[in-house]
Structure formats: C-alpha cells, structure tokens
Amino acid sequence: MDYFLAVVDFLKAALWPVVVAWSAWILKDNIEDLLVKHKGTEMRLKLKAVGDKDSEIQELVNKVEKAISDNDKVVSTGEIKSSLARISALASEMADLKKEIAGTFRMGSNSDGRYSIFYSGLIKIEVKIAPGSIVKKSHIPFPHQINDESAVVTFIGSDQPKITKISRLGMDVELPESNEKEIAAVIYSI
16 A cells, blocks of 8 residues: 555656646647737837836926916926926836837747748748759748738849748749749738
8 A cells, every 4th residue: 555655655656747748749839929918018018118207208398388487486407307307217217128029039040041030020031042052843841931911022033932821831933933142032921
C-alpha cells in the first residue's frame, strides 16, 4: 500500500509540468496570435492614454488662455507657470507614446525572408524571389504567418507574377515563363 501511495504522490508531483509542456506544445501555433492580440489591447490602452493627455492639455491651455485674456487677478503667475510646465510634460509623454505606438513590436528573418510586426498590428513581409525560382507555377513561403484575408502584395521587378492562391503561410504564383531576374515581394497584412 505504501508503494502505491508513493507512486500516486510521484505522479501528482510530476504530472503538472507534463501537462503544462503538453499544453504549450499543442498551443504553440496560437500562442503568438494570443500575444499579438494582447498587444492590440495594449495598443488601445496607449491610444486612450494619448487621448486623455490631449484632453488634459486642452483644459490647461484653455485655463491659461482665459487667465491671460481676462487679466485674471485670482490666477497667480505661479499657477500659470505650473500649468505651462504640466502642458510641456504632457506633450513630452504624448510624443513618447506616439513613438512607441508607431514603432516595431518585433522583427525577424529566416530563409524565407524578413518580417516586421508593428505595434499597430500591421505585419510587413519582404520576400526575395531568386532568378529562375518561378517555373510556370511556384509556391512562395512567407517567413511569418499573416492574415490572408487582409493581405496586400506588391511585386518589385520587371516580372510581375500572378497570384493564384494566398494563405497564412505563403502564396502560389505563376508566370508564363521562368523569371530571369530577381523579384521582390512586399506583403502587408493586419
């Protein structure tokens, strides 16, 4: 009986890391999507913070303008200076938030190309298609998955392939003849 209890206690202690590892392995494709969605929530909160700071600046500016135009004796010069200092601080905080919002969340590259994910949720993929890579029909893999429903593709080069299919992981393209020069493809998705 003691052996049985020892085995049960061992299984209880060892089971939770196995369940966590198994769950992470099962959800590995969705974890990145969840993180990007979390970043979307964070983005909305930052945009709200910018709006709140802008509102506070407007209130302070109106207060200072009123005090100056009315030659208000009740509002002291110290209060006006304090309001102007707060406006300056808020404007600086807003500028920092706007830089962060417009900035890149993550960048990376692999053998398929380069990608950038921006805080705004925009994904930019850059793929180079080597000369002779497209033989009638070819599959071009992406270095990062995209939302294929919102994808926009631009080809740069003398050859302009036709897209026959686009998915989260790549696109199928065709040309009447093999491409003689390198083609760059830039893909944007949200």
